[in-house]
Amino acid sequence: MLPLVKNPNLIVGYETGEDAGVYKLSEDIALIQTLDFFTPIANDPYIFGQIAAANSLSDVYAMGGKPLLAMNIVCFPIKKMPKEVLGKILRGAADKLKEAETLLVGGHSVEDEEIKYGLSVTGIVHPAKVILNAGARSSDYLILTKPLGTGIIATAVKGGRATVEAEKKAYTIMSELNRKASEAMQTAGAHACTDITGFGLVGHAYEMAKASNAGITLYASRIPIIDEAVEYAERGFIPEGDYRNKEYCKKAIKISPEISPAIADILFDAQTSGGLLISISQDKADEFLKLYPKANVVGEVTDSNRGIIIIEP
Amino acid sequence: MLIDARGLGCPKPVIMAEEELIKADEGIVEILVDNEASVENLTKFATKNGFYSETSEENTHWCVKIVKGYGCEVQSHHPKEKTSVIEEQEKDMLLIISSDVIGKEEELGRILMKGFFETMKVTKEIPHTMFFLNAGVKLTTVREEIINLLKEISSMGAEIYSCGTCLKYYNLESELKVGHRGTTNHIVEGFKDFRKVVWM
Known part of the structure; x- marks a missing residue:
């Protein structure tokens, strides 16, 4: 365990398990600081760069912030791989940052056995308007802004068993910025938010339930899923992390036996650059969906079953 | 056929089993794996394809046995006579x-x-x-x-x-x-x- 840092200006620190730190600079401005990097999730280096950038920016968006600056983190086998590959990764990321109106201001690279890439992102937010995974209130609706299944599809791609179409769908979803969803959530007024990444939908919902001291009910039939992920899950293309996710929160999950095993697996699927899971009051949910119609209401927050995730059909 | 997939992560063991079983109408493969996720995935793979599977746990690894075929499809040598393919249920x-x-x-x-x-x-x-x-x-x-x-x-x-x-x-x-x-x-x-x- 790292020693806890105490400071009156620190709004979010290491201890709450958020993906970013938030530090109050003035009454109007707080700094959001985050970083993320990983091994290639796509075969195409340009697309990998885009996904890595969208993923790194997502932590700022999930807190209701605005990303301003970014820096590259590069691990690359420069002696074994043509440097054009790296060039394409960086260009993909640069294009995504441009779309996000975030400035790339530098970075650092080291030689490594395999490629790893990501970014450190700095953003700002009003100190009183930081949106955390704590704060979900009883009777809130839970909204999910991207379909699930990218981890399973990426595993099928790795095995050479995914269709080109499925691969494209996953890339499109992963490289999409959470910016518009974040702006809609700020306009409508959300109580809590987290982005769906390595713990999968259920894992992140569990974190939200614990942090908010509330219960969460999810409705499997309302959860958007990439079609092909169901077949790939049935065929055994489930990444190891998904099983760990299930194991990690199994004591706090009640899943209806009517839900098929493949769908249940997908609810635990680790996502890269996944969507936002937003807790918002029922009346404001309508407003949000008008601003961001792609999203789906997938569940609700309950006063009962605190710290428990109930999954209904 | 024995496949040693120890040390390999998902989806490798499933791909290796699939490649082996795709070759023949009937066959048995035994796949050694050292992570539980691969055991689960191999079992899912077998179920999805209608193959029989069973898993035994050893000290440091698991052995997943997958059986393809050996069903009860009977080839008639009298093509003109009624078909002799027996229903698949028990x-x-x-x-x-x-x-x-x-x-x-x-x-x-x-x-x-x-x-x-x-x-x-x-x-x-x-x-x-x-x-x-x-x-x-x-x-x-x-x-x-x-x-x-x-x-x-x-x-x-x-x-x-x-x-x-x-x-x-x-x-x-x-x-x-x-x-x-x-x-x-x-x-x-x-x-x-x-x-x-x-x-x-």
């Missing part, structure tokens, strides 16, 4: 008759055999499939009184096969009067597909 009884008499004493044995089939007909206790082999093939070729009984039993729903090798041995290949030619696969498959296999 069947009640396979009766294997390996002699043309019951017991050692031949004359008594003939009487007993006839009585046996008569009882079967009257009680309507009809096995799903009857397989005749060794001297048993005489019953489906030259023993008139039995052939007539078997025709009636056959019309009541039993499938009747006679061992091709045995017909050849007794030079009775052109004499088959009831049922179809079959192979000893029927016996091997019978152990799995029938609830009960009875040898006579």
Whole structure:
């Protein structure tokens, strides 16, 4: 365990398990600081760069912030791989940052056995308007802004068993910025938010339930899923992390036996650059969906079953 | 076929099993893996494809055995006759008759055999499939009184096969009067597909 840092200006620190730190600079401005990097999730280096950038920016968006600056983190086998590959990764990321109106201001690279890439992102937010995974209130609706299944599809791609179409769908979803969803959530007024990444939908919902001291009910039939992920899950293309996710929160999950095993697996699927899971009051949910119609209401927050995730059909 | 997939993560073990099993209509692979996720994924892979699987845990790893095929699909050597593909669900009884008499004493044995089939007909206790082999093939070729009984039993729903090798041995290949030619696969498959296999 790292020693806890105490400071009156620190709004979010290491201890709450958020993906970013938030530090109050003035009454109007707080700094959001985050970083993320990983091994290639796509075969195409340009697309990998885009996904890595969208993923790194997502932590700022999930807190209701605005990303301003970014820096590259590069691990690359420069002696074994043509440097054009790296060039394409960086260009993909640069294009995504441009779309996000975030400035790339530098970075650092080291030689490594395999490629790893990501970014450190700095953003700002009003100190009183930081949106955390704590704060979900009883009777809130839970909204999910991207379909699930990218981890399973990426595993099928790795095995050479995914269709080109499925691969494209996953890339499109992963490289999409959470910016518009974040702006809609700020306009409508959300109580809590987290982005769906390595713990999968259920894992992140569990974190939200614990942090908010509330219960969460999810409705499997309302959860958007990439079609092909169901077949790939049935065929055994489930990444190891998904099983760990299930194991990690199994004591706090009640899943209806009517839900098929493949769908249940997908609810635990680790996502890269996944969507936002937003807790918002029922009346404001309508407003949000008008601003961001792609999203789906997938569940609700309950006063009962605190710290428990109930999954209904 | 043994595949050592220890040290390999998802989806490698599934791909290796798939590549091995895709080659043949029937086959067994045993895959050694050292992570539980691969055990789960291999089991899912088998279930999805309708293969049988079982897992045993060793000290440091798991062994997942996947069986493809060895179902009960019977190839008829009489293409003009009715199809002899047996339904895939589990069947009640396979009766294997390996002699043309019951017991050692031949004359008594003939009487007993006839009585046996008569009882079967009257009680309507009809096995799903009857397989005749060794001297048993005489019953489906030259023993008139039995052939007539078997025709009636056959019309009541039993499938009747006679061992091709045995017909050849007794030079009775052109004499088959009831049922179809079959192979000893029927016996091997019978152990799995029938609830009960009875040898006579």
